[in-house]
Structures are given as C-alpha cells and as structure tokens.
Amino acid sequence: MKIDEISRNLENIETWSLKDSRDRGCKRWSVYPPDVLDLTVAEMDLPIAEPILEVVTDAVRRQAFGYPIPDFKSGLPEIASNWLSGQNLKVKPSQIRMIADVIKAMVLALRHVGDTSGPVAVITPTYSRFLDAIEAAGRRPLEVPMRHSQGRYELDFDALDEALRKGATTVLLCNPSNPVGRKYSAAELETLSEAIDRYNVRLISDEIHAPLTYGGGFIPYASISRTAAQHSITLTSASKGWNIPGLRCALVILTGDGDAEMWDSLPRAAKGGISPLGIEATKAALEHGQPWLDSAMRLLDRNRNLIYEKFARAGHPEVLDLPESTYLAWLDLNSLSVTDPSKYLIEHAKVATTPGEEHGRAGTGFVRLNFASPTAIIEDATDRIVSHLGKNALA
Numbered sequence: 001m002k003i004d005e006i007s008r009n010l011e012n013i014e015t016w017s018l019k020d021s022r023d024r025g026c027k028r029w030s031v032y033p034p035d036v037l038d039l040t041v042a043e044m045d046l047p048i049a050e051p052i053l054e055v056v057t058d059a060v061r062r063q064a065f066g067y068p069i070p071d072f073k074s075g076l077p078e079i080a081s082n083w084l085s086g087q088n089l090k091v092k093p094s095q096i097r098m099i100a101d102v103i104k105a106m107v108l109a110l111r112h113v114g115d116t117s118g119p120v121a122v123i124t125p126t127y128s129r130f131l132d133a134i135e136a137a138g139r140r141p142l143e144v145p146m147r148h149s150q151g152r153y154e155l156d157f158d159a160l161d162e163a164l165r166k167g168a169t170t171v172l173l174c175n176p177s178n179p180v181g182r183k184y185s186a187a188e189l190e191t192l193s194e195a196i197d198r199y200n201v202r203l204i205s206d207e208i209h210a211p212l213t214y215g216g217g218f219i220p221y222a223s224i225s226r227t228a229a230q231h232s233i234t235l236t237s238a239s240k241g242w243n244i245p246g247l248r249c250a251l252v253i254l255t256g257d258g259d260a261e262m263w264d265s266l267p268r269a270a271k272g273g274i275s276p277l278g279i280e281a282t283k284a285a286l287e288h289g290q291p292w293l294d295s296a297m298r299l300l301d302r303n304r305n306l307i308y309e310k311f312a313r314a315g316h317p318e319v320l321d322l323p324e325s326t327y328l329a330w331l332d333l334n335s336l337s338v339t340d341p342s343k344y345l346i347e348h349a350k351v352a353t354t355p356g357e358e359h360g361r362a363g364t365g366f367v368r369l370n371f372a373s374p375t376a377i378i379e380d381a382t383d384r385i386v387s388h389l390g391k392n393a394l395a
C-alpha cells in the first residue's frame with residue numbers, strides 16, 4: 001500500500017512497516033544494525049496524518065522554501081489559541097509565538113526569563129535535553145527526584161522546597177512527563193504553583209506530550225489559576241503528537257503580564273530556524289489532526305497495556321507503571337542486576353532503548369522504551385526483555 005493510502009485509511013494505521021520507517025531516513029532506525037529493534041528516539045512508526053501530508057505536499061509544490069511568514073500573519077497563533085482553549089487554557093493569539101523547537105525555547109527562557117542568577121530545579125526523571133538546556137543556558141541544575149509510591153511517580157514537594165530554599169530561581173516541569181508518563185493532577189499542580197508563588201520564582205512547563213494523553217484529562221499548568229499563568233511559560237508543539245519534529249515549528253505560550261513584550265525583545269538570532277512547512281503542518285495538525293490522533297491513540301493504548309500486562313504476568317509488575325500519557329515506557333530494570341541495562345539489552349536482547357541515567361540520577365537502573373510501533377514489534381521486544389529478566393532471576 002502506498003504511504004498516502006495508508007494515511008487516508010485510519011483503520012489500517014498498523015499496516016505501516018519497519019521498511020517504511022527505515023525508508024524515511026530519519027534518526028530512528030538509522031543508527032543500529034538491522035537485527036536490533038530501535039525503540040529509542042521519540043519518533044512514531046506510523047504514517048503521517050493525511051491533512052498534514054496534504055498541506056506539506058502543497059507547500060513543496062508551491063516551492064515554499066523561503067523564510068517563515070511572521071507569527072501575526074501566519075494564522076497559527078489564532079489556530080493554536082483555539083486548540084489550547086479545548087484544553088481549558090485561555091490565551092489570546094497575541095500571547096503565542098512561534099519558534100523552531102521546544103528545547104531552543106527552553107534555553108532562551110532559561111537565559112532570559114525572571115531571575116536567572118540561581119540554579120534551575122528540574123523534576124526528575126526527565127527528558128534528557130532538559131539537562132542539556134540548563135547547561136546550554138550556562139546555569140546549574142538542581143535535580144528534584146519524584147517520589148515513587150504505590151505504583152506511580154508523584155511530585156515530591158519536600159524535595160522541591162529544599163531546592164527552592166537552596167536558591168533555585170527557575171523550575172522545569174515536563175507535563176505530562178517524559179519519561180514516566182504522568183499527567184499531573186489539579187491538586188499536584190496547585191501545590192506546585194503555591195510553592196513557585198511562595199518563593200517568587202518562574203516555572204517553565206513543557207507540554208509537548210499533552211496530545212498523547214490516554215482518556216483525556218490533561219491539565220495545562222497555566223490553566224490552574226491566574227497566579228500559575230502569571231509565573232509560568234508554556235512550551236508546546238505538534239511535533240510529538242503528530243510525529244513531525246523535522247518540520248521545525250513549536251509554540252511559546254506567554255501568559256505572564258509583559259512576557260510577550262519581553263520575548264519580542266530577545267535577540268532574533270536566537271529565535272530563528274522555523275520552517276514554512278512546519279507552520280503549515282502545525283496548523284493542519286491542530287485544526288484537522290484529531291481523527292488521526294484518536295486512531296493513533298488506540299494503537300498506543302493497546303501497546304501500553306500489552307507491555308504492562310506482559311511484565312505483570314511474568315511476575316515483574318515492578319518494571320512498569322501504566323503510562324497515563326506518552327508512548328514511552330519507563331522500565332525499572334534493577335532486577336537485571338547489571339550496571340548498564342540499556343547496553344545489556346542491545347547486546348543480549350537486540351533491543352535498543354534510551355539509558356535511564358540520561359534522565360537524571362533518578363534514572364539509574366532504568367531504560368526508556370518507545371512503544372509507538374506496530375504491536376507485533378512491541379510484543380517481540382517485550383518478550384525479549386522479559387526472557388532476560390527471567391534468566392537473571394534464576395541466576
């Protein structure tokens with residue numbers, strides 16, 4: 001089946017093959033030898049949504065390869081404002097700016113927003129680039145590990161308070177969390193916002209995984225109160241939900257008074273790199289991408305349950321908490337009793353995962369597994385991992 005036919009026929013979303021993914025020539029499936037299942041970088045083995053393919057193909061035909069149209073002429077802030085209001089986040093188009101990618105925005109915010117003299121409190125385990133972004137901004141990280149209790153991770157407010165007492169002036173939140181898949185509750189976000197307010201610091205909330213929340217219920221940080229909206233900056237993008245990170249377009253949501261003006265005053269050289277194709281693709285995703293996303297979520301839901309049940313049935317329920325969001329499984333492989341579980345799995349199970357330590361010190365003994373692949377691949381990869389857990393348990 002041709003790629004555009006697969007994309008049109010949502011019921012056949014799983015007819016995508018690994019050959020199709022390899023033919024993309026992107027990072028995933030290009031790094032490891034052919035016998036290794038690559039479940040690392042957050043790209044999905046799924047056809048791109050038809051509305052996105054259509055606008056990008058049209059843009060290619062029109063040779064839309066110039067510089068990007070300015071934010072206020074692009075129509076994207078209006079579409080994004082409408083999309084965000086569906087998540088109960090009320091923002092005016094004039095409070096939304098485009099940028100090439102979320103991490104670039106994070107570095108810029110860490111350099112320029114609020115008091116940047118102190119360290120950055122980063123809730124861990126977290127997406128590895130958060131730690132890179134802190135370094136790129138010339139600031140020092142203070143890791144704030146989450147607490148793990150009764151089969152789920154929770155924000156640890158004592159640990160956060162300690163970091164704030166030590167002088168942290170910015171807090172980094174990944175909501176929902178990559179890698180642990182938590183969508184934080186209103187109560188958690190309210191308590192978090194009280195702490196941020198008490199210490200009069202700023203919070204950056206990366207909400208790039210919000211579209212990938214199972215059963216809905218995602219709560220944007222800035223939506224919980226006027227106070228939270230004032231002290232936070234929200235970063236998001238269609239790049240994870242619709243699998244288009246190579247198209248180079250993300251969004252900065254500036255809900256604090258004066259923040260949009262402050263953002264506009266930052267050096268233009270640090271904000272470049274947005275692609276006209278990315279603007280078109282993001283508009284199509286936010287306006288017309290929900291049916292595709294619903295279909296993709298059904299596959300991801302099946303995969304997350306399959307992995308969860310396989311570990312539980314094998315007598316290892318401790319390995320995975322069922323993710324509430326994202327297509328990432330955060331696997332506790334301490335029972336393997338090896339120093340580097342990721343390396344071990346590549347060598348012995350021919351499964352590539354992302355090493356846990358990249359997500360902060362709290363990640364030691366863990367790996368992150370990307371389950372956005374045909375179910376047969378995920379089943380095979382999980383069986384391989386389970387068989388090694390069994391071996392070590394017997395050893």
Ligand SMILES: Cc1ncc(COP(=O)(O)O)c(C=O)c1O
Binds near residue numbers: 102174239
């Ligand atoms: C939480 C999170 N933020 C940011 C990114 C990267 O986004 P971008 O390519 O827009 O920098 C990722 C990619 O996986 C992610 O998981």
